[in-house]
Amino acid sequence: MVSKINETFLGVLDLPPHDSRFNACLPVPSDWPICSGKRPESFTLPNFFNHTSVEEVGAVLQEWAWLTKLGCHHGAEWFLCLLLAPRCTAPPHPHLPCRSFCQVLQDSCWASLEDGRLPVECHLLPDGGQEPGGPACASVSNLKAESGVSLLQLIGDPPPDEIPRMTGPRGERGFIFNRASVSGQPALAHIPNPFHRHFSLVFHIKPTSPDASVLFSITDGPQKIMYVGVKLSAVQNGRQRVQFFYTEPGSEASYEAASFEVPSLVETWSRFSLSVFDEQVTFYQGCDSEPQVVKFERSPDPMELDPGAGIFVGQAGGADADKFKGVILDLKVVGDPRAAERLCDDEDDSDAASGDFGSGDGERRQTGRTVKTTPRPLRPVPAPPLIPSEGNRLREPGTAGSKGEKGDRGDQGLTGDLGPAGPKGKSSSSGSSSGSSSSSSQGGGQKGEKGVKVCEQ
Numbered sequence: 001m002v003s004k005i006n007e008t009f010l011g012v013l014d015l016p017p018h019d020s021r022f023n024a025c026l027p028v029p030s031d032w033p034i035c036s037g038k039r040p041e042s043f044t045l046p047n048f049f050n051h052t053s054v055e056e057v058g059a060v061l062q063e064w065a066w067l068t069k070l071g072c073h074h075g076a077e078w079f080l081c082l083l084l085a086p087r088c089t090a091p092p093h094p095h096l097p098c099r100s101f102c103q104v105l106q107d108s109c110w111a112s113l114e115d116g117r118l119p120v121e122c123h124l125l126p127d128g129g130q131e132p133g134g135p136a137c138a139s140v141s142n143l144k145a146e147s148g149v150s151l152l153q154l155i156g157d158p159p160p161d162e163i164p165r166m167t168g169p170r171g172e173r174g175f176i177f178n179r180a181s182v183s184g185q186p187a188l189a190h191i192p193n194p195f196h197r198h199f200s201l202v203f204h205i206k207p208t209s210p211d212a213s214v215l216f217s218i219t220d221g222p223q224k225i226m227y228v229g230v231k232l233s234a235v236q237n238g239r240q241r242v243q244f245f246y247t248e249p250g251s252e253a254s255y256e257a258a259s260f261e262v263p264s265l266v267e268t269w270s271r272f273s274l275s276v277f278d279e280q281v282t283f284y285q286g287c288d289s290e291p292q293v294v295k296f297e298r299s300p301d302p303m304e305l306d307p308g309a310g311i312f313v314g315q316a317g318g319a320d321a322d323k324f325k326g327v328i329l330d331l332k333v334v335g336d337p338r339a340a341e342r343l344c345d346d347e348d349d350s351d352a353a354s355g356d357f358g359s360g361d362g363e364r365r366q367t368g369r370t371v372k373t374t375p376r377p378l379r380p381v382p383a384p385p386l387i388p389s390e391g392n393r394l395r396e397p398g399t400a401g402s403k404g405e406k407g408d409r410g411d412q413g414l415t416g417d418l419g420p421a422g423p424k425g426k427s428s429s430s431g432s433s434s435g436s437s438s439s440s441s442q443g444g445g446q447k448g449e450k451g452v453k454v455c456e457q
Helices: 002-006 009-013 054-069 076-084 099-112 143-147 151-155 337-342 349-354
Strands: 024-027 042-045 165-167 173-177 199-207 213-219 226-232 239-246 256-263 270-277 280-285 292-295 310-313 326-334
Touching (some): 042 054, 199 226, 199 337, 239 270, 239 280, 256 292, 270 337, 326 337
Antiparallel strands (some): 024 042, 199 270, 213 310
C-alpha cells in the first residue's frame, strides 16, 4: 500500500487545490477507525494521495490507525486526516499538514515506525514558510512531544501556596516540597491516554530527608496503585535506591519494575533520568556516569488510564504515604525514550567534570545488576535513521548479520637488518690443517678456509 501511495506523490502535487473539476464532498463513514466522530461529517476527494473512493481511503486509515493509539504524538490523527480525509471547506483552510508537522511526528514516533517511515515523505509537503501565494498548510506545536510536560505544568501555574519557590545553585527556579505540599492534578489534562509506551522521566532534585519518598506518580482514580512512579528508598549505610514502578491496569498493588542503587542523595543537588523502551529501563545518573539497564516484564497492551487518574509531584496521593521532602528544580515527562540521554545537554564542561553528586569519585559509576540485567549499551535506544526507507510496521528486533569474509593477506614486509656476527669457532684438533675451524653449535662464527695438506718426504 505504501509503495502504491508513493507513486502518486508528484501527480497529486500538480492538482490545483479546491478545483470543482476534481473535488467532491462525501459523507464520513461511521465505521472508520479514525477521522470520524468529532470531525466534520463530510470530507473531500481526491485527497493528497489521489484517492477517488471511500474504500481506498478507509483501507489506508485502517492500516495506519495503530499510530494514533500509541500516544507518541497528540497530533497523529489530525496529520493522517489532513492527508487522507480533508475537510470540505473553502479556502484558505489548509488541506495539507506542513513539512514541519511531518518532521515533528516522525521524530516523536520513530521508535514505533519501521525505519522512521510515515505514509508520506516529509519533503513532499509544503513548507510553512513558503512564498506568498503558495499552498496553505497546518502546523502543530511540539511542546509536549519535544520538551515534555514540565514541573510547573504538573504542580500548577501559579503553584499552590504549600509549595514555596526558591532559587537553585545556578539561578534556576525551584520549588520546596514538604509533608504539607499538595500537588495532585487530573492526569489526562497533561498526558495522553493510553500513556506513552516509550518515554523518559527527568529529575533534578535535592532531598533534605533520608526517609523514603515518592518523587513522581501517575495513579488510578481511587489512588490505590501507581501506574507509573519513581520513589527514593530510605538511606541505609550511606546508600539508597531509585525505584521505578510500572503497574498494569487492574493490578491490586503497585509493582516495582526496577531499582537502581546510588550513593545517598540527601543534601546534594542530583540529576538523574529514566528511559523506558520496550521491556527495559535505563537509568542515567549525573552527567558522566555509565547507564544502568534493567529488564522488566510488561504486557504488550497499551497503558489505559482511568478517567479519574491523578498525576502527582512529590507524592502519590493515597497510593503511597511517603512524601518527598526537599527541593525539585526540574521534573519532565517526555514521550521520547531518547530524552533521558540528553540529561546534561545544558551543562558546561566544568559541571560534567565535577558531577552533580559532589564527590567526583568512582563510587558514582554503578554498572548493572545481578538480577534481571542486560549488558549496558552505550546508548539503550538506536538513533533514528538519517535516510528513511519503505515500511510502516512496528519496529522489531533484528537478527545478527553473518560473519564477513576473511580479508586478503597483506604484502610481505621488508627484510630486516643483518644481525651481529657470533664469536669465532674453536680450531679443529685433527692433522695439520691450518686455518680449518669448526663452528660451535652456539657460536655462529663464519667457517674458515680449508687448510693445505703437507706431504712428508
